Amino acid sequence: xxxxxxxxxxxxxxxxxxxxxxxxxxxxxxxxxxxxxxxxxxxxxxxxxxxxxxxxxxxxxxxxxxxxxxxxxxxxxxxxxxxxxxxxxxxxxxxxxxxxxxxxxxxxxxxxxxxxxxxxxxxxxxxxxxxxxxxxxxxxxxxxxxxxxxxxxxxxxxxxxxxxxxxxxxxxxxxxxxxxxxxxxxxxxxxxxxxxxxxxxxxxxxxxxxxxxxxxxxxxxxxxxxxxxxxxxxxxxxxxxxxxxxxxxxxxxxxxxxxxxxx
Amino acid sequence: xxxxxxxxxxxxxxxxxxxxxxxxxxxxxxxxxxxxxxxxxxxxxxxxxxxxxxxxxxxxxxxxxxxxxxxxxxxxxxxxxxxxxxxxxxxxxxxxxxxxxxxxxxxxxxxxxxxxxxxxxxxxxxxxxxxxxxxxxxxxxxxxxxxxxxxxxxxxxxxxxxxxxxxxxxxxxxxxxxxxxxxxxxxxxxxxxxxxxxxxxxxxxxxxxxxxxxxxxxxxxxxxxxxxxxxxxxxxxxxxxxxxxxxxxxxxxxxxxxxxxxxxxxxxxxxxxxxxxxxxxxxxxxxxxxxxxxxxxxxxxx
Numbered sequence: 001x002x003x004x005x006x007x008x009x010x011x012x013x014x015x016x017x018x019x020x021x022x023x024x025x026x027x028x029x030x031x032x033x034x035x036x037x038x039x040x041x042x043x044x045x046x047x048x049x050x051x052x053x054x055x056x057x058x059x060x061x062x063x064x065x066x067x068x069x070x071x072x073x074x075x076x077x078x079x080x081x082x083x084x085x086x087x088x089x090x091x092x093x094x095x096x097x098x099x100x101x102x103x104x105x106x107x108x109x110x111x112x113x114x115x116x117x118x119x120x121x122x123x124x125x126x127x128x129x130x131x132x133x134x135x136x137x138x139x140x141x142x143x144x145x146x147x148x149x150x151x152x153x154x155x156x157x158x159x160x161x162x163x164x165x166x167x168x169x170x171x172x173x174x175x176x177x178x179x180x181x182x183x184x185x186x187x188x189x190x191x192x193x194x195x196x197x198x199x200x201x202x203x204x205x206x207x208x209x210x211x212x213x214x215x216x217x218x219x220x221x222x223x224x225x226x227x228x229x230x231x232x233x234x235x236x237x238x239x240x241x242x243x244x245x246x247x248x249x250x251x252x253x254x255x256x257x258x259x260x261x262x263x
Numbered sequence: 264x265x266x267x268x269x270x271x272x273x274x275x276x277x278x279x280x281x282x283x284x285x286x287x288x289x290x291x292x293x294x295x296x297x298x299x300x301x302x303x304x305x306x307x308x309x310x311x312x313x314x315x316x317x318x319x320x321x322x323x324x325x326x327x328x329x330x331x332x333x334x335x336x337x338x339x340x341x342x343x344x345x346x347x348x349x350x351x352x353x354x355x356x357x358x359x360x361x362x363x364x365x366x367x368x369x370x371x372x373x374x375x376x377x378x379x380x381x382x383x384x385x386x387x388x389x390x391x392x393x394x395x396x397x398x399x400x401x402x403x404x405x406x407x408x409x410x411x412x413x414x415x416x417x418x419x420x421x422x423x424x425x426x427x428x429x430x431x432x433x434x435x436x437x438x439x440x441x442x443x444x445x446x447x448x449x450x451x452x453x454x455x456x457x458x459x460x461x462x463x464x465x466x467x468x469x470x471x472x473x474x475x476x477x478x479x480x481x482x483x484x485x486x487x488x489x490x491x492x493x494x495x496x497x498x499x500x501x502x503x504x505x506x507x508x509x510x511x512x513x514x515x516x517x518x519x520x521x522x523x524x525x526x527x528x529x530x531x532x533x534x535x536x537x538x539x540x541x542x543x544x545x546x547x548x549x550x551x552x553x554x555x556x557x558x559x560x561x562x563x564x565x
Contacts, residue, residue, distance in 0.1 A: 008332040009365035017363035024355035025348055093346030096313055097403065100340055101363040103312050103329040262314040 011111060014102050018115035022085060031081035032119070035162075036127045039074030043131045046070055047138035063144040064154055064220035067135045071158060072194035072221065074127065075165050075212070078120055079186050082169030085116040086254070087179040096263050105259045113170055113251055120166040124159040157218040157240060164240075165190070168211050168247040174254025177261075198222065199230065208232050214242035264289055264442055265310060265411065270319035272305050272466075279305045281466040282319070287444045289410070292437045294457030294474075295446035298554050302466035303446040304342070307415050311340055323411055335364040339404030341414040344396040349389020353380055353399050356388050361406055370406060378402035379428075393420045401432065411442045418452055430456045450550035464554040477549050485516045486525055489538040499532050500525070514538070 022028050047066040089095040102108040129146075132155055136143030144151060173182040190212050198204060198213030199222070207213060216222040216232075217239045223230030234242065265287040272280040280302040287293045297303050308314040310321045312328035321327065323338055331337045347356050357371045375384045378398040383391070388399060397417060404412055414433070418426045433456055437443045447453050453460060453474070460477055462470040470477060490496045493515055500507045505525075506518040517525055522539050529536050 009363065013365050014363055017359040020355065020359040020362055021348075021351075024351050024359070026350055088348060092348040093343055094348055096308075096342055096346060097360065098363075099313055100311060100338075101335055101360050103331070103334055262308070 011107065014107055014111040015115055017101070018112050019119075022115060022119060025084075025088065027088075028081055028084050031077050031084060032123045035074045035077035035081070035123060036130070038077055039070045039127050039131045040134050041070075042073055043067065043070035043135040044138050047135035047143075051139045051142055061142060062220050062224070063136060063139055063142055064151065066139055067132045068154070068158055068219040068221055070131060070135075071128070071162065071219065072190075072212070074131075075162055076187060076190055076194075078123070078162055078166045079169040079190060080183065081120065082116060082166040083173040083179050083182045083186065086112065086170045086173035087177060087182055090177045091179055099263050106255065109174070109255050109258050113167065116170050117163055117167045121159065121163045124162040128155055128158045128162070154218060154220060157215075157236065160240060161215040161219060161243065164243045164247045165212060165215070168243070168250045171247065171250025171252070171254040175250070175257045177257070198232075205233075208234075209242055211243050211246040214239040214246070264322075264324055265413075265444060266322040267306070267310065268320050268322075270306065270309055270321065271317045272302070272309060272314065273317040279466050280309070280316075283463065283466065283468055284319075285461045285468060285471050287442055287461070288459070289442040290437060290440050291458040292433050292443045292445060292456055293459045293461060294453035295444060295461050295463075296450060296453050296550065297446075297448065297463040297469075299448050301448075301463050301554070303448075303463065304415055305466075306463070307340075307342065307413055307444075307446060310413065311338070311342075313342075333364050333407070335360065335366065335407035335409065337407070337409055338411045338413065339407060339409040340412070341397075341400040341404045341417055343415070344393065344400035344417075347388040347391075347396065347399065350387055352385050353388050353391070353402075354384035356399065357403060357406060360403055364407055366407055370408075374402040374405050377405060394422060394425045397421060397425065397429070401429070410440070412436060412444065414443075414445045416446055416448070418447065418449075426452070450547045462550065462553055469553045484541070484543050485518045486520055486522050487514050487516055487538065487540045487542055488525060488529075488536055489514045490529065491535050491537070495532070496529065496534050499528055499534065503528060516542075 043066070046069050050066050089098055098108060099105070102111075132146065146152065146155070169182070169186055172186060173179065176182045176185075189210070193210060193212040198208045198210065198216060200207065214234070217225060217234065218236035222232055225231050232239065267283055267285050270280055270283045271278070283302075283306060295303050295306070305314060309316045310323070310328070323331065328334065328338065354371065354375065357374065358368065361368065361371050372381075372384070375381050378401050380395065380398055380402060383395060388396070391399060401417070404414065417429050421429065433443050433445060445456065457474060459473050460470060461468070462472075462477075487510065488496070493509070493513065497507050497509075497515060500515075500517055500520070505520045508516045508518075510516050522541060525539060526536065
């Protein structure tokens with residue numbers, strides 16, 4: 001029983017604890033590894049098949065499509081990561097211990113999301129460039145240079161995209177408090193997204209604003225924007241703003257649920 | 264010191280905890296007793312600020328739980344021993360807890376040793392037996408060397424050796440001057456561990472008393488007798504100033520009397536005794552009587 005009152009541990013202590021939680025569980029590390037492997041491996045395959053296909057004319061071909069297409073599947077692993085980081089606490093029941101250790105809900109939740117998104121950002125900063133160079137090498141002469149016009153901002157945008165998608169998943173998981181429920185909703189949604197949900201004419205007016213779809217213009221996955229069949233109602237960075245709003249809303253929703261409901 | 268004032272918890276129309284007030288003092292083990300579903304766990308979660316009370320408030324050392332600057336150094340709690348991430352090692356489970364409150368790694372190893380888990384620290388917590396999980400939960404509660412401890416059913420599912428270990432540990436912690444509040448639905452266990460008891464039933468306070476007091480007031484010792492002429496026996500005993508009650512099976516229960524006195528009275532009045540048994544006070548029975556009444560009372564209301 002320490003008599004003197006020790007200093008109140010601040011954000012640093014809580015961030016460190018959240019980092020330890022993530023690094024000491026194999027499933028979260030596996031999810032990050034899977035995101036890398038899916039993005040790079042699948043990107044290599046897609047780029048390989050595109051480089052071998054008949055030339056359809058330089059104007060229709062977008063080397064950045066090949067660079068980022070595989071991220072739409074890699075992101076599913078990052079969604080799993082985001083969900084595991086949050087709802088792992090509910091599945092195991094450690095949420096109560098966490099709140100005993102850090103009873104201030106905002107501090108606990110903020111540090112958890114900050115740690116999770118920080119890790120995803122770091123993982124993306126490796127995965128996206130490696131995927132880019134792998135795919136461009138596979139494209140051979142059709143590939144583009146990392147310094148070509150619009151490429152650096154697209155790479156940065158892709159890292160941001162993956163981070164925001166994962167943050168969105170964390171917020172949804174905090175609202176639903178169950179990994180099964182969160183993954184059951186998010187994985188089908190984003191998988192359909194990767195299959196062109198935002199391009200179906202009849203429902204495009206709505207579906208183009210779904211979180212993952214909002215990022216596709218910046219990722220060169222929405223098709224040539226000068227073609228009215230593919231054109232979205234927003235530009236690349238406005239789309240990213242839409243995704244950021246989704247992520248912020250989900251994170252806020254998760255906080256409100258944590259604050260209001262009994263643990 | 265834990266002060267609970269007019270604490271209530273309602274789920275819609277259902278009342279889980281009903282205007283509960285009591286104080287848990289340092290230096291002794293206080294048992295929190297009640298049948299399953301009495302509201303013990305809900306009360307503990309409200310004390311720890313995990314569940315939001317519908318009314319009332321809780322103070323731990325004069326502050327709310329959320330207001331504690333370094334919670335784990337003030338309060339240690341064991342709520343559910345199985346609430347660990349199954350794939351994380353015992354050491355890492357304690358490590359993140361320690362880090363969140365600025366507690367050293369040396370202390371993590373110390374509590375592992377204290378809980379008898381020094382060789383199991385590297386093992387996955389999911390593979391632990393219930394007994395080992397309880398030990399890990401105790402280690403977590405002791406991490407910050409807190410002056411206040413709350414344990415929810417810590418001996419549930421433990422083997423006799425584990426029960427004994429927890430019993431002695433709790434007594435030792437209380438002897439060091441800590442506030443130890445431990446819930447159980449087993450009166451017999453509390454009789455051995457606790458000095459003071461808070462008894463609740465259906466969310467209401469039934470007794471706030473020392474174990475000794477409860478024994479004495481709950482069920483008084485008596486002598487059960489059977490005779491051919493119960494009415495005349497009753498008059499004879501009543502004339503001597505003894506309290507007599509008729510039990511459901513027709514036997515007489517004589518309070519404050521010794522079997523010798525009763526036997527001699529019977530002989531003097533020519534009464535034949537078929538049976539005379541001494542029934543000592545039972546804590547279990549005192550508990551049953553207390554909680555049984557609470558259930559009946561609720562039944563009438565409905």
